[in-house]
Amino acid sequence: MSQSDVTPVDAAEIGSWDETADVVVVGFGAAGSTAAFSASEAGAEVLVTERSGGPGGAAALAEGIVYLGGGTPIQRACGFEDSLDDMYRYMMAACGPDPDEPKIARYCAESLGHFDWLVAQGVPFDPSFCADTSMAPTGTEGLVYSGGEDAWPFNEIARPAPRGHLAKTKRATGWLLMQHLAAAAAGAGAKVSTDTRVDRLVLDDARVVGVQAQRFGQTVSLRARRGVVLTAGGFIFNDDMLRRHCPPLARGTFKVGTEGDDGRGIRMAQAVGAAVRNMYAGEVSLPITPPRTLIHGILVNAQGQRFINEDTYMGRVGQTALYEQDGEVYLIVDEASYEVNWMGLAATWVCETAERLESEMGLPGGSLAATVDLYNRHAARGEDPLFHKGPAWVRPLVPPLGAVDLRLGRAPYAPFTLGGLDTSVEGEVLDLDGRPIPGLFAAGRATAGVCAFGYASGLSIGDSTMFGRFAGASAARSPAAG
Amino acid sequence: MSQSDVTPVDAAEIGSWDETADVVVVGFGAAGSTAAFSASEAGAEVLVTERSGGPGGAAALAEGIVYLGGGTPIQRACGFEDSLDDMYRYMMAACGPDPDEPKIARYCAESLGHFDWLVAQGVPFDPSFCADTSMAPTGTEGLVYSGGEDAWPFNEIARPAPRGHLAKTKRATGWLLMQHLAAAAAGAGAKVSTDTRVDRLVLDDARVVGVQAQRFGQTVSLRARRGVVLTAGGFIFNDDMLRRHCPPLARGTFKVGTEGDDGRGIRMAQAVGAAVRNMYAGEVSLPITPPRTLIHGILVNAQGQRFINEDTYMGRVGQTALYEQDGEVYLIVDEASYEVNWMGLAATWVCETAERLESEMGLPGGSLAATVDLYNRHAARGEDPLFHKGPAWVRPLVPPLGAVDLRLGRAPYAPFTLGGLDTSVEGEVLDLDGRPIPGLFAAGRATAGVCAFGYASGLSIGDSTMFGRFAGASAARSPAAG
Numbered sequence: 020m021s022q023s024d025v026t027p028v029d030a031a032e033i034g035s036w037d038e039t040a041d042v043v044v045v046g047f048g049a050a051g052s053t054a055a056f057s058a059s060e061a062g063a064e065v066l067v068t069e070r071s072g073g074p075g076g077a078a079a080l081a082e083g084i085v086y087l088g089g090g091t092p093i094q095r096a097c098g099f100e101d102s103l104d105d106m107y108r109y110m111m112a113a114c115g116p117d118p119d120e121p122k123i124a125r126y127c128a129e130s131l132g133h134f135d136w137l138v139a140q141g142v143p144f145d146p147s148f149c150a151d152t153s154m155a156p157t158g159t160e161g162l163v164y165s166g167g168e169d170a171w172p173f174n175e176i177a178r179p180a181p182r183g184h185l186a187k188t189k190r191a192t193g194w195l196l197m198q199h200l201a202a203a204a205a206g207a208g209a210k211v212s213t214d215t216r217v218d219r220l221v222l223d224d225a226r227v228v229g230v231q232a233q234r235f236g237q238t239v240s241l242r243a244r245r246g247v248v249l250t251a252g253g254f255i256f257n258d259d260m261l262r263r264h265c266p267p268l269a270r271g272t273f274k275v276g277t278e279g280d281d282g283r284g285i286r287m288a289q290a291v292g293a294a295v296r297n298m299y300a301g302e303v304s305l306p307i308t309p310p311r312t313l314i315h316g317i318l319v320n321a322q323g324q325r326f327i328n329e330d331t332y333m334g335r336v337g338q339t340a341l342y343e344q345d346g347e348v349y350l351i352v353d354e355a356s357y358e359v360n361w362m363g364l365a366a367t368w369v370c371e372t373a374e375r376l377e378s379e380m381g382l383p384g385g386s387l388a389a390t391v392d393l394y395n396r397h398a399a400r401g402e403d404p405l406f407h408k409g410p411a412w413v414r415p416l417v418p419p420l421g422a423v424d425l426r427l428g429r430a431p432y433a434p435f436t437l438g439g440l441d442t443s444v445e446g447e448v449l450d451l452d453g454r455p456i457p458g459l460f461a462a463g464r465a466t467a468g469v470c471a472f473g474y475a476s477g478l479s480i481g482d483s484t485m486f487g488r489f490a491g492a493s494a495a496r497s498p499a500a501g
Numbered sequence: 502m503s504q505s506d507v508t509p510v511d512a513a514e515i516g517s518w519d520e521t522a523d524v525v526v527v528g529f530g531a532a533g534s535t536a537a538f539s540a541s542e543a544g545a546e547v548l549v550t551e552r553s554g555g556p557g558g559a560a561a562l563a564e565g566i567v568y569l570g571g572g573t574p575i576q577r578a579c580g581f582e583d584s585l586d587d588m589y590r591y592m593m594a595a596c597g598p599d600p601d602e603p604k605i606a607r608y609c610a611e612s613l614g615h616f617d618w619l620v621a622q623g624v625p626f627d628p629s630f631c632a633d634t635s636m637a638p639t640g641t642e643g644l645v646y647s648g649g650e651d652a653w654p655f656n657e658i659a660r661p662a663p664r665g666h667l668a669k670t671k672r673a674t675g676w677l678l679m680q681h682l683a684a685a686a687a688g689a690g691a692k693v694s695t696d697t698r699v700d701r702l703v704l705d706d707a708r709v710v711g712v713q714a715q716r717f718g719q720t721v722s723l724r725a726r727r728g729v730v731l732t733a734g735g736f737i738f739n740d741d742m743l744r745r746h747c748p749p750l751a752r753g754t755f756k757v758g759t760e761g762d763d764g765r766g767i768r769m770a771q772a773v774g775a776a777v778r779n780m781y782a783g784e785v786s787l788p789i790t791p792p793r794t795l796i797h798g799i800l801v802n803a804q805g806q807r808f809i810n811e812d813t814y815m816g817r818v819g820q821t822a823l824y825e826q827d828g829e830v831y832l833i834v835d836e837a838s839y840e841v842n843w844m845g846l847a848a849t850w851v852c853e854t855a856e857r858l859e860s861e862m863g864l865p866g867g868s869l870a871a872t873v874d875l876y877n878r879h880a881a882r883g884e885d886p887l888f889h890k891g892p893a894w895v896r897p898l899v900p901p902l903g904a905v906d907l908r909l910g911r912a913p914y915a916p917f918t919l920g921g922l923d924t925s926v927e928g929e930v931l932d933l934d935g936r937p938i939p940g941l942f943a944a945g946r947a948t949a950g951v952c953a954f955g956y957a958s959g960l961s962i963g964d965s966t967m968f969g970r971f972a973g974a975s976a977a978r979s980p981a982a983g
Contacts, residue, residue, distance in 0.1 A: 026932070265781070296746065384879070385875050386886075451768045
């Protein structure tokens with residue numbers, strides 16, 4: 020056991036506080052910057068601690084999609100109708116099973132206001148739509164489909180609309196978003212202490228009244244008169260926690276996040292009685308598209324069987340491939356649908372017939388041939404009764420056929436964790452009885468957010484920035500400790 | 502939030518203790534009775550509390566299989582060779598992913614001794630083998646295959662041997678086992694307090710020194726000089742915990758356990774800093790066999806595809822069906838393989854052809870026909886290259902074909918939880934840093950045992966009774982609180 024101590028410190032043991040603020044925010048990423056802003060705006064004296072040398076967290080490294088809907092100015096400018104009700108129905112279906120309904124309801128209700136808030140902080144959004152990707156476009160388009168809203172089963176549950184909003188810059192846009200949010204926090208008056216790694220919470224009786232941290236080799240005690248907001252990230256960089264809670268994620272090949280995502284924030288809160296939920300859940304990116312033409316192909320598993328509609332969100336494909344197919348999947352394409360994908364993933368095998376291809380791939384004899392035959396029979400009528408891929412993507416595969424090797428180790432499986440602290444919609448950290456722990460708040464990937472297991476791109480930054488705001492405001496209005 | 506309070510009580514708040522013992526054991530089931538016995542044997546004064554009116558817990562309602570191997574007298578009498586190494590290799594593969602290796606190593610090392618111990622407590626085992634079931638036989642046979650040891654992939658990982666041992670009585674044998682174990686605990690001197698529901702732990706500084714309980718409408722405080730052993734069961738009867746940690750199990754139709762399996766023991770320990778692991782894991786019984794002849798059939802999902810080797814342990818079928826196939830599965834049989842199963846599950850549809858059958862069942866056109874065709878082509882050579890069902894069970898299906906409806910709601914899915922408190926092999930409850938919590942021990946389904954996710958029948962009672970013994974002994978030798 021190499022984990023370090025998260026047992027809380029008794030306030031009586033603190034000789035003198037090194038710094039004092041109304042609100043101490045732990046972590047300066049998407050959730051921390053918005054928490055710091057809103058707490059400052061509410062009149063609180065705010066100290067943000069960040070273990071690395073600067074702001075940004077995982078969000079600054081990310082594509083930067085923010086999931087928002089209900090008819091944002093960008094959606095409307097691009098000609099998409101959307102309603103909060105459709106957004107709600109999509110999220111209740113896509114974020115499950117058993118998602119946190121009060122959080123989703125609040126998330127939808129605040130969606131338009133949150134867009135305006137981001138714009139007010141200076142985040143630029145280009146009113147243009149990119150159809151070719153569910154990730155960040157290569158251009159500066161501000162809107163993408165990011166969760167399979169236009170594919171089965173969600174297109175039957177809610178009217179589809181793209182809800183992935185991106186700051187106006189090319190490719191990974193998270194850095195630009197975070198630049199504005201970090202500046203907003205500082206502009207609102209939050210003080211920032213970088214290179215400061217919070218290790219423990221400080222308890223006075225049952226109330227959280229501060230933190231202990233390491234700063235330049237010294238232990239410092241930081242007092243929080245009104246509250247501590249934990250926004251210290253998830254636990255994808257803690258292999259021990261992965262093995263205990265979500266073993267499939269331990270096998271991922273490219274961890275999404277920063278090394279600060281070591282679960283320490285979650286564990287510090289657990290050590291003062293906080294409850295966790297959905298600890299098994301994780302998102303797994305398996306970047307097959309763009310180009311979208313590859314969706315004309317079929318995904319098959321180690322038995323040569325299809326297992327999902329290929330036109331769904333690639334994050335759903337990645338989750339299913341890692342959690343249920345043990346990372347043993349392939350994409351089968353024909354010449355008309357084939358292109359080398361954006362990451363350089365190319366066909367490993369090309370053969371004149373499905374029988375020959377399955378043999379080269381080492382799949383069971385006849386398995387892939389039977390799958391292609393059945394697929395083609397339905398595809399000739401533009402149908403996919405097995406997995407409901409949309410008619411636009413369904414046409415018979417014409418030999419020769421190629422296979423892109425998407426097995427674990429050959430293709431990148433990029434996971435991050437979705438489970439974490441149980442929090443109220445106001446950002447209060449809840450104990451095992453569901454009661455708020457006095458003085459303790461949290462947001463971002465340290466918490467179990469709107470996604471119980473299912474995911475859409477943009478929901479991490481979306482719920483981090485929105486519930487970060489609420490958590491910061493809650494901490495600011497929390498009564499000062501005696 | 503309807504859960505009740507699990508916050509620990511400060512010892513300073515206890516005016517006077519109603520009872521005092523060296524060791525207080527919470528729960529009088531498989532783990533509690535063995536903990537009480539071993540603590541008593543070690544010279545401790547033991548008080549066992551039980552919230553129901555008598556001993557037995559979930560084990561008394563169960564089939565009563567105890568998973569033991571390495572060449573027990575029963576295995577040898579039945580002509581089976583087994584080694585501890587084979588048992589270890591099987592368990593490391595079957596209990597994963599990422600099972601608790603130290604626990605499995607210890608479990609195997611103590612297996613033969615634990616068998617002798619059970620016999621010494623008077624538990625009778627009949628030296629006879631039943632081949633027709635992986636559950637409790639209808640006769641009094643004492644040995645069954647209970648975890649798919651003789652099926653793929655485990656038959657390639659370790660030499661197969663049956664390790665499911667049953668006390669000598671018909672059908673559900675758990676009551677007989679528990680009768681002997683409860684008597685052993687009482688015989689060793691443990692005092693029993695029934696109708697006593699423990700609600701909270703009592704803490705003196707950071708050490709557990711007792712419990713508070715409800716007994717006949719009164720709050721009583723029970724002091725434990727040396728330690729408290731939590732053996733209060735799992736959480737299958739707590740829907741809120743199921744939804745937070747393992748949503749698939751919330752859909753199960755027949756909960757396995759007692760109403761006392763409400764997770765309170767787990768939550769009480771978490772409230773004093775205990776770590777949990779594997780909270781997503783659950784076993785799901787889907788009782789298809791006996792008769793084993795049904796294994797000649799094929800299991801298919803909502804896409805008419807096979808998804809598992811039908812000759813594996815039925816608990817693996819149930820887990821896969823509920824967790825990965827959303828409870829949408831069917832058994833396809835022909836006349837030669839068909840019998841109404843032991844629970845009365847019968848074919849809902851019977852048709853002259855696979856095409857007709859898939860149509861009646863509402864499966865995608867051609868899907869079941871393609872599956873049967875591919876299966877039959879390989880079966881004609883006695884092979885199953887897709888899922889590796891053993892040759893003895895592989896032969897072409899000859900129309901007419903029938904389908905047994907095994908969907909959730911039509912067939913019983915009987916789950917129980919496998920996740921719980923993180924404990925050492927000695928039964929110490931570990932905190933978030935992996936350090937023992939002074940004065941607190943646990944065993945049984947309140948803990949994460951040898952099964953991280955995979956399961957074999959007999960491993961719950963096996964690890965409950967074995968690690969219950971260790972936990973009781975650990976508590977007895979723990980230094981008395983000052």
